[in-house]
Amino acid sequence: MHSLSIKQLSEKLQSKQISSVELTEYFLNRIAQYDPQINSFITTTPELAREMARDADAKIAQGNTHPLTGIPMAHKDIFCTDGVRTSCGSKMLDNFIAPYDAHVVNELKKIGMPILGKTNMDEFAMGSSSESSFYGATKNPWDLNAVPGGSSGGSAAAVSAGLVPFATGSDTGGSIRQPAAFCGISGIKPTYGAVSRFGMIAYASSFDQGGPMARSAEDNAWLLNAMVSFDARDSTCIDMPKVDYVAGLNDSVKGLRVGVPKEYFGEGLDPQVAQVVREAISELEKMGATIVEVSLPNQHLAVPAYYVLAPAEASSNLSRFDGVRYGHRCDNPKDLKDLYQRSRAEGFGAEVKRRIMVGAYALSAGYYDAYYLKAQKVRRLVRDDFSRAFEQCDVIVGPVAPTTAFNIGEKTDDPISMYLADLYTIPVNLAGLPGMSIPAGFVNQRPVGLHLVGPYFSEAKLLNLAHQYQQVTAWHQQMPSWLAAQ
Amino acid sequence: MSLGQADVKKIALLAALAVEEDELAIVGDKLSNILDLFAQLEAANTDGIEPMAHPLDQVQRLRDDLVTEIDQHEKFQAIAPAVEADLYLVPKVIE
Numbered sequence: 368m369h370s371l372s373i374k375q376l377s378e379k380l381q382s383k384q385i386s387s388v389e390l391t392e393y394f395l396n397r398i399a400q401y402d403p404q405i406n407s408f409i410t411t412t413p414e415l416a417r418e419m420a421r422d423a424d425a426k427i428a429q430g431n432t433h434p435l436t437g438i439p440m441a442h443k444d445i446f447c448t449d450g451v452r453t454s455c456g457s458k459m460l461d462n463f464i465a466p467y468d469a470h471v472v473n474e475l476k477k478i479g480m481p482i483l484g485k486t487n488m489d490e491f492a493m494g495s496s497s498e499s500s501f502y503g504a505t506k507n508p509w510d511l512n513a514v515p516g517g518s519s520g521g522s523a524a525a526v527s528a529g530l531v532p533f534a535t536g537s538d539t540g541g542s543i544r545q546p547a548a549f550c551g552i553s554g555i556k557p558t559y560g561a562v563s564r565f566g567m568i569a570y571a572s573s574f575d576q577g578g579p580m581a582r583s584a585e586d587n588a589w590l591l592n593a594m595v596s597f598d599a600r601d602s603t604c605i606d607m608p609k610v611d612y613v614a615g616l617n618d619s620v621k622g623l624r625v626g627v628p629k630e631y632f633g634e635g636l637d638p639q640v641a642q643v644v645r646e647a648i649s650e651l652e653k654m655g656a657t658i659v660e661v662s663l664p665n666q667h668l669a670v671p672a673y674y675v676l677a678p679a680e681a682s683s684n685l686s687r688f689d690g691v692r693y694g695h696r697c698d699n700p701k702d703l704k705d706l707y708q709r710s711r712a713e714g715f716g717a718e719v720k721r722r723i724m725v726g727a728y729a730l731s732a733g734y735y736d737a738y739y740l741k742a743q744k745v746r747r748l749v750r751d752d753f754s755r756a757f758e759q760c761d762v763i764v765g766p767v768a769p770t771t772a773f774n775i776g777e778k779t780d781d782p783i784s785m786y787l788a789d790l791y792t793i794p795v796n797l798a799g800l801p802g803m804s805i806p807a808g809f810v811n812q813r814p815v816g817l818h819l820v821g822p823y824f825s826e827a828k829l830l831n832l833a834h835q836y837q838q839v840t841a842w843h844q845q846m847p848s849w850l851a852a853q
Numbered sequence: 854m855s856l857g858q859a860d861v862k863k864i865a866l867l868a869a870l871a872v873e874e875d876e877l878a879i880v881g882d883k884l885s886n887i888l889d890l891f892a893q894l895e896a897a898n899t900d901g902i903e904p905m906a907h908p909l910d911q912v913q914r915l916r917d918d919l920v921t922e923i924d925q926h927e928k929f930q931a932i933a934p935a936v937e938a939d940l941y942l943v944p945k946v947i948e
Contacts, residue, residue: 560911668894674891708865720880721887724865726868728884744905746905748899
């Protein structure tokens with residue numbers, strides 16, 4: 368059951384071979400059996416899931432349902448879920464029962480997808496390993512000594528382990544794609560503005576973007592259909608005609624121009640990861656794509672620019688956590704300043720505090736021009752690089768991350784080395800482009816992801832190419848052997 | 854660039870974060886490493902480049918000036934640390 372595609376699950380539900388209640392119970396049992404070792408969930412919501420499953424079965428019995436009705440799922444704990452703790456992986460929000468639903472949560476509830484729980488993540492989505500969660504590190508199902516990537520590491524690990532068919536993620540600097548790569552699943556970060564950010568706890572608002580994480584490109588296409596809808600409550604959400612991401616999955620990719628940036632295979636890339644990615648590119652060529660070399664000359668400036676801009680936005684966004692209206696409040700504050708300073712010092716973890724301080728510094732008098740404004744200019748250089756490259760090609764491919772999943776604890780004392788884990792994903796967020804990670808092989812039994820990046824609103828094309836690749840490869844169907852048993 | 858303890862105290866104040874005296878040095882070291890990363894930006898030639906705030910260069914959407922939110926203060930205040938008579942309580946600000 369846990370190896371079936373979203374489409375297969377949908378067919379079983381719609382033809383009443385299985386009920387949503389049975390399916391939900393099946394995945395709740397897998398979570399109870401395996402998650403104590405993986406720690407991919409912060410909160411499980413079995414009662415909510417069962418109630419939603421009963422409602423879904425009633426809907427299916429009446430007919431006229433959505434293809435996804437009754438398929439259980441999980442939300443990254445960054446999406447506010449009415450009546451359910453929404454912690455964002457932080458002690459600050461350990462006691463926060465969200466009083467409303469995020470737009471994405473609401474859309475999937477309307478369809479009738481039972482919520483199994485809320486998945487683990489780096490605190491406030493700031494990290495690349497899911498180790499900074501207040502609720503403890505998530506383990507990589509492929510190797511419990513390895514990180515699952517981050518920040519959506521809980522969602523990636525849960526899908527990879529077959530604990531849930533699909534989970535939501537969010538991607539500010541790579542947080543859907545890098546954990547998808549590390550856990551051997553597929554995930555897509557849509558164009559900035561495609562998925563509403565309403566109710567998705569803000570980290571860096573000009574980069575944050577929600578998206579699906581699932582086993583295959585086809586699964587992602589079904590889910591993206593449900594997640595993309597205009598929402599006036601997010602002022603940056605784009606009002607565009609409805610796109611069917613499933614319709615073009617089987618289109619031919621013959622003649623598609625696939626760009627390979629020469630800068631991607633330079634210093635810092637593990638040679639074995641490079642080899643896997645080159646083999647995947649050869650496969651695309653065999654499928655009929657035309658490979659062209661392109662250049663992204665300012666790529667190396669993306670990480671420093673991001674670590675000015677994202678913390679600057681975070682320092683502003685996270686100022687709302689003040690111990691007054693919700694979240695953690697320190698004991699016996701002696702005055703208002705003490706209330707703010709101690710509530711925040713106690714509620715936030717080390718990396719979150721570091722980014723808030725970096726951001727406050729970058730925005731402070733005397734440094735604004737040198738750091739913030741300079742980084743915004745570099746952001747345009749990085750975006751313009753992509754625009755020029757897309758004059759020569761339809762899709763850019765390369766590695767998602769410079770290495771496979773690293774070991775738990777390996778980078779926790781060295782924030783900079785952690786930041787550099789996102790050197791291929793961050794430029795895509797700076798430009799606001801859609802990007803996708805799909806499984807492309809293994810190095811020493813740890814998964815490697817292939818990165819697909821397209822022009823604005825080219826999600827359907829990325830999913831089409833990914834789906835066609837998954838028709839001739841089986842990397843996306845692999846599962847750790849200890850979790851594969853039915 | 855290396856931040857001293859006085860710098861860290863000033864940044865902590867701007868960020869409204871309490872930092873213990875014995876943490877100042879280590880926090881300063883880690884922040885300094887990040888500022889060294891920023892220094893790479895200096896090498897970029899950005900003459901004549903407009904700063905970019907939004908990927909799609911969008912302008913803010915406007916809407917009609919109508920009441921769209923309903924009053925849910927009881928629900929929202931149910932999760933507040935301290936509330937009295939529909940007001941959020943904080944330590945005394947004015948003596």
